[in-house]
Amino acid sequence: MAGSRDEGTIPAELLTALNKNSPVPLYHQLATALEQAIRDESLPPGARLENEIALGQRLGLSRPTVRRAIQELVDKGLLIRRRGVGTQVVQSGVTRDLGLTSLYEDLSLLGQSPETRVLHHEVRPATAEEAEQLALEPGAPVLHLVRLRLARHVPLAVLDNTLPTDSTDISREDLEEHGLYDLLRHRGVNMRIARQRISAREATPYESELLGIGKDAAVLTMSRTAIDTTGRVVEFGRHCYRPDLYSFEITLVDR
């Protein structure tokens, strides 16, 4: 019970940076400002925030707007709220990047080291598993891809993807230059949901050669179905990663 004295209340005057005419929502502007304050420790671990109403009044915002901003950081695992008590910054090194998980890690990695080799590129009938995952009739034409992804010239992952009919005209050249998600976005397909299953297994001989790892070495596997804004399945992927170079980070929040 030895009390940890709560740190002083410093909600930062810098929040005057709220722009009411910006296209970015006020709750998100506030959430971003608070997150920054937490990460540079002007709001140190354990610090208590003002209550929602007072904070809203100081900022000229309504309580629901303030609540929504705070909720965003609660969902990220940066703040903790308790009824009757208040809102505090979580303890421990929050500073380290959390990341969300592979969908986004993939994207940011692409920005750093845009090397992709297309190993296989073929339109063929869907297998039973592919049809099942893509919600197609078995035998429907699909585009099957195998790519090798490298970062800093080191092989990182083998990506096996299957796409339904409307995307079968994506070319090899496009894929060497751009990420799959970028290509789809430029074609008007916007990803909204990804369902992923993560596990591990021994590498196949083909994979160990590609990845430059020992025979039967362990690989991290992820299979995913992605759904776009219209609710249709637009991609099914089976990926395997070098586990010494790749991992998935997840933050779970119990509500």
Next chain:
Amino acid sequence: MAGSRDEGTIPAELLTALNKNSPVPLYHQLATALEQAIRDESLPPGARLENEIALGQRLGLSRPTVRRAIQELVDKGLLIRRRGVGTQVVQSGVTRDLGLTSLYEDLSLLGQSPETRVLHHEVRPATAEEAEQLALEPGAPVLHLVRLRLARHVPLAVLDNTLPTDSTDISREDLEEHGLYDLLRHRGVNMRIARQRISAREATPYESELLGIGKDAAVLTMSRTAIDTTGRVVEFGRHCYRPDLYSFEITLVDR
């Protein structure tokens, strides 16, 4: 562009089951009812919901309450909303269990097959890594545990956990009978946030013997720090799983 005709609108009259005096929030009651309707396909894949205002009027709820219920299902990946268009049930087999991820899979597995063997149980000074992860001074006393988790008498995972000072009096016997999270909960420690990192590697000789797998076979690894409702780190765990018996499911939603 071949149109997928939107299915008829059947928001189910059964939603009369809303109980305004229940301690469970109205938005969650509604979300649960909608989720059930989706899973038993009385709201089939692709079906469009009524708009939020109309739905609210029919149910005697305000729009924010209806919105919050819908948002819950959007976050679960069951519904998709588009401005100017409407709200639809996602395509593809949603019926299959989604699960959230290991924190919850652990808990539900416990209910099915409560076998745990405590292999190691010792209070000792924290290593550098443990101190770092638990936000303690190096050398502070911690409880170090190694447990073998079995399901249906088959070894499933090796769990290596470290707990800070206030939990060092948890006994071996307690751990054989109950899950770690149950024990902590009964001691007034309620988990709120878990930060997890998932990867893979080859099993150590010790692990392969315990798990009954080949030498150097692949294992799925997860390391986690858990934070309770007061914002303190209360557990650090390094787990490894048989990848043929265990995987992590994640649903990502892009907002």
Next chain:
DNA sequence: AAGTGGTCTAGACCACCTC
């Protein structure tokens, strides 16, 4: 032009925790 979800406000009542 009409209809949808996205944002924001102002205020109310309640449940819970602490003192």
Next chain:
DNA sequence: AGGTGGTCTAGACCACTTC
């Protein structure tokens, strides 16, 4: 008893999509 977050309402205006 007082202060906190949790829930819920009623209404307003806007941005986007579709026709």
